[in-house]
Amino acid sequence: MKTQVAIIGAGPAGLLLGHLLKAEGIECVVLERQTPDYVLSRIRAGVLEQVTVSLMERLGLDARLKAEGLIEDGFNLADGERLIRIDCLGLTGKSVVVYGQTEVTKDLMDAAPGRGLTVIYGAEDVALHDIESDSPFVSYLEGGVAKRIDARFIAGCDGFHGPSRKAIPASSCRDFERVYPFGWLGILADVPPCNHELIYANHERGFALASMRSHTRSRYYIDVPLTDRLEDWSDERLWDELAIRLGPDAAAGITRGPALEKSIAPLRSYVFEPMRHGSLMLCGDAAHIVPPTGAKGLNLAASDVLYAADALARFLIRSDNDAIAGYSAKALARVWKSERFSWSLTKLMHRFPEDGIFERAMQIAELDYIASSVAAQTSIAENYVGLPV
Numbered sequence: 485m486k487t488q489v490a491i492i493g494a495g496p497a498g499l500l501l502g503h504l505l506k507a508e509g510i511e512c513v514v515l516e517r518q519t520p521d522y523v524l525s526r527i528r529a530g531v532l533e534q535v536t537v538s539l540m541e542r543l544g545l546d547a548r549l550k551a552e553g554l555i556e557d558g559f560n561l562a563d564g565e566r567l568i569r570i571d572c573l574g575l576t577g578k579s580v581v582v583y584g585q586t587e588v589t590k591d592l593m594d595a596a597p598g599r600g601l602t603v604i605y606g607a608e609d610v611a612l613h614d615i616e617s618d619s620p621f622v623s624y625l626e627g628g629v630a631k632r633i634d635a636r637f638i639a640g641c642d643g644f645h646g647p648s649r650k651a652i653p654a655s656s657c658r659d660f661e662r663v664y665p666f667g668w669l670g671i672l673a674d675v676p677p678c679n680h681e682l683i684y685a686n687h688e689r690g691f692a693l694a695s696m697r698s699h700t701r702s703r704y705y706i707d708v709p710l711t712d713r714l715e716d717w718s719d720e721r722l723w724d725e726l727a728i729r730l731g732p733d734a735a736a737g738i739t740r741g742p743a744l745e746k747s748i749a750p751l752r753s754y755v756f757e758p759m760r761h762g763s764l765m766l767c768g769d770a771a772h773i774v775p776p777t778g779a780k781g782l783n784l785a786a787s788d789v790l791y792a793a794d795a796l797a798r799f800l801i802r803s804d805n806d807a808i809a810g811y812s813a814k815a816l817a818r819v820w821k822s823e824r825f826s827w828s829l830t831k832l833m834h835r836f837p838e839d840g841i842f843e844r845a846m847q848i849a850e851l852d853y854i855a856s857s858v859a860a861q862t863s864i865a866e867n868y869v870g871l872p873v
Contacts, residue, residue, distance in 0.1 A: 490635040493642035497768035497785040499592035504793035515607040528585035531779035533870030536786040553583035562685035578869040612651040616762035664751035666707040672745040678737035692729035751775040758812040774826040825867040
């Protein structure tokens, strides 16, 4: 098989890129190791910046997003019994939309056949070849049969554990990583949220987050040691802990229910440079990971895809070599700013095991400053709703 762009990974990044390229008349094929059901079973983030919403609008795939998405004009930082509201709309003129990553993926997946976007599921043993040349190719197994896709470019949208990033020689790259000493234990339940806006809570017992997927479905998190296991946390114990950490006002609004899904996700900050090597371009989690504090993961993937689609279109349609050459630097400039915000919010709202009374005093001072400073709240709001692309 021959195509102009071979895309590895059919998560939201890969599917978004595929749809954008097809809209420009560029031939592309998406390869995915898992089945469609498995892809849709992955529970991920649910806060969309304007960049992500705008891409769905541009593709004409925003009908369900507009009908079911919840517009959030602000969010809250809690410290003990104090609740600091960040008025994003008032401070920046922008809002975010709560709409699950799974729903974005479903919308993109459902639209693929009608728009001629070829997605090959169940592609095993995917390998990238000749990425430093102008004629790279991808090999894989489909139903045990060896197959190959020849392309002009390969886009690695295959996540942190995929083969794309690993195809870049170690001598040509470097990575930056901060592994955090805790994970997020999350519970998804069909119960109404305890608050109409998200609450990030810093409590002496640890971090908590109250969020939602809809008016009737809630997503809650607490941080736990990496040594904890799911079987250590019954639903009842988790609801009890959430009520303590979120504070009495939020606790009064909590409706308890059985878990639809419960998991522990480790946290890390990670950046890989460069995001392009030869004819290979990396997008999303293949190139960077952010802790979920601040909900930047999916939105960073969306901005990567926006830059990549523009660069590929300019090169393949208008023979603009500079577009491809500049992709990595352009994407990384936004990546590092989002990494900074996610890291700083994580440091502010979590109690780290190695921290002492000085670090806690700094958290209190920072939260006091945020509570009393419009400038500080504006800075947080600007980053939360998404920096310009």
